[in-house]
Amino acid sequence: MKKVIATVICAVLAAVSLTASAAGLDVNKNRVLNRLKTEISVAGKSVSLPGELITQAENFLKRDDVVITAKQADKIISHINSAINIVKEAGVTRISELNMQDKTAILDNIRAAAGVLGLKVSINSTDKTITVLKDNVPVATTEAALKITGTGISAILVMVGVCVALIIGCFAVSWKVRLIAK
Amino acid sequence: MSKPSFLGNGVAVYFYLPLLLCAAGYIVLMAAVFPLLSNALSSLGLFTSDGAFITPETKAIFEQKDYGALNVEIVYEKDIVMPTYGTHYARLTIPSLSVAVDLYYGDSSAVLKKGVGQYIGSSLPGYGRPLLVGGHNNGAFGGLQHVKTGDIVTITTNYGIYSYRVTGVKIADCFDKSAYNLQQEKEQLILYTCYPFNTLGLTDKRFFVYADKVSGPRIVSEPLE
Numbered sequence: 001m002k003k004v005i006a007t008v009i010c011a012v013l014a015a016v017s018l019t020a021s022a023a024g025l026d027v028n029k030n031r032v033l034n035r036l037k038t039e040i041s042v043a044g045k046s047v048s049l050p051g052e053l054i055t056q057a058e059n060f061l062k063r064d065d066v067v068i069t070a071k072q073a074d075k076i077i078s079h080i081n082s083a084i085n086i087v088k089e090a091g092v093t094r095i096s097e098l099n100m101q102d103k104t105a106i107l108d109n110i111r112a113a114a115g116v117l118g119l120k121v122s123i124n125s126t127d128k129t130i131t132v133l134k135d136n137v138p139v140a141t142t143e144a145a146l147k148i149t150g151t152g153i154s155a156i157l158v159m160v161g162v163c164v165a166l167i168i169g170c171f172a173v174s175w176k177v178r179l180i181a182k
Numbered sequence: 183m184s185k186p187s188f189l190g191n192g193v194a195v196y197f198y199l200p201l202l203l204c205a206a207g208y209i210v211l212m213a214a215v216f217p218l219l220s221n222a223l224s225s226l227g228l229f230t231s232d233g234a235f236i237t238p239e240t241k242a243i244f245e246q247k248d249y250g251a252l253n254v255e256i257v258y259e260k261d262i263v264m265p266t267y268g269t270h271y272a273r274l275t276i277p278s279l280s281v282a283v284d285l286y287y288g289d290s291s292a293v294l295k296k297g298v299g300q301y302i303g304s305s306l307p308g309y310g311r312p313l314l315v316g317g318h319n320n321g322a323f324g325g326l327q328h329v330k331t332g333d334i335v336t337i338t339t340n341y342g343i344y345s346y347r348v349t350g351v352k353i354a355d356c357f358d359k360s361a362y363n364l365q366q367e368k369e370q371l372i373l374y375t376c377y378p379f380n381t382l383g384l385t386d387k388r389f390f391v392y393a394d395k396v397s398g399p400r401i402v403s404e405p406l407e
Binding site for chain 1: 199200203204207259260262263264266267268288289290291294299301302303304305306311314316317318319320323356357359362364365374375376381384385388403
């Protein structure tokens with residue numbers, strides 16, 4: 001009897017600790033994040049998602065307005081598993097080595113997983129980056145970490161335009177006041 | 183019909199007068215038309231920067247608080263509000279360089295016009311992981327060119343004040359991923375901006391400043407009750 005009571009107490013404490021220790025990430029969020037972190041073996045090599053994407057997912061999951069039920073977690077993990085199986089069957093270690101059919105299939109799984117939480121997936125056809133959005137605000141992206149932090153091209157174009165307009169204006173004024181002899 | 187002649191009109195006509203008119207015109211445009219110009223820049227920026235999404239709106243959750251209330255050793259994760267993309271969530275200062283700027287989560291061009299932006303693939307202060315923050319070299323981070331080893335960078339958030347000591351700088355290509363390691367198991371603050379600092383135009387070089395955490399509360403999960 002004492003052993004039964006001890007076992008029950010341990011089980012309750014374990015459940016409480018599992019819940020209480022995941023203040024930012026509850027059980028369901030942790031399940032999803034752990035699946036994303038999983039390394040897989042492909043062609044004898046260990047493959048995983050880039051760390052920056054994992055961090056973005058973790059930052060998103062820590063938000064209070066993000067709630068994942070057990071069923072939702074199951075669905076998301078199912079799509080992650082499908083994407084993983086595609087990579088395994090293709091036997092490649094880089095996304096760039098996948099054929100178009102496999103890339104499309106993986107993208108479909110990404111969209112479906114994101115859709116479970118009402119997220120949308122956007123693809124930039126120019127630089128081929130993928131961005132996951134919640135209410136049109138990015139939550140994760142494959143964009144480069146470093147951005148343009150100098151004079152932007154738009155400012156350059158406007159400055160050049162202003163200079164050209166000023167030069168033309170100077171010539172027009174000079175012509176009008178007959179500074180340039182006809 | 184007589185044709186215009188460019189001969190014999192003097193230096194005053196072909197040099198000083200156009201120069202004076204250019205300077206006067208520029209001053210008038212910048213002073214009187216700048217609000218319209220900034221709208222034009224923003225509009226043009228829609229076509230020349232940032233990808234499929236446009237987030238011109240930014241918001242703020244940062245509140246200037248009593249520093250005494252922020253001088254704690256640990257912060258519980260449940261008490262932290264995770265910012266969304268484009269949110270002003272902290273204040274970054276470098277007293278030795280007279281830098282004091284708003285820090286945003288996210289680094290779109292709209293954000294970088296207002297302050298400095300944190301790459302969302304890096305962690306928030308207090309999590310023991312690296313932070314990557316970018317800013318314009320003709321704006322908030324122009325002063326980085328004068329940074330010295332030992333300078334202190336402070337990030338003040340709603341939940342704590344974090345200090346980082348500069349350990350070094352590096353100039354590297356913008357595609358050189360070895361210039362920053364966001365997976366290391368220590369809290370390193372990495373600031374970056376375009377290089378050279380006075381370049382008028384796009385550049386593929388970046389100026390990196392590395393700083394290690396020296397103080398600030400550690401974020402922990404809620405304890406058992």
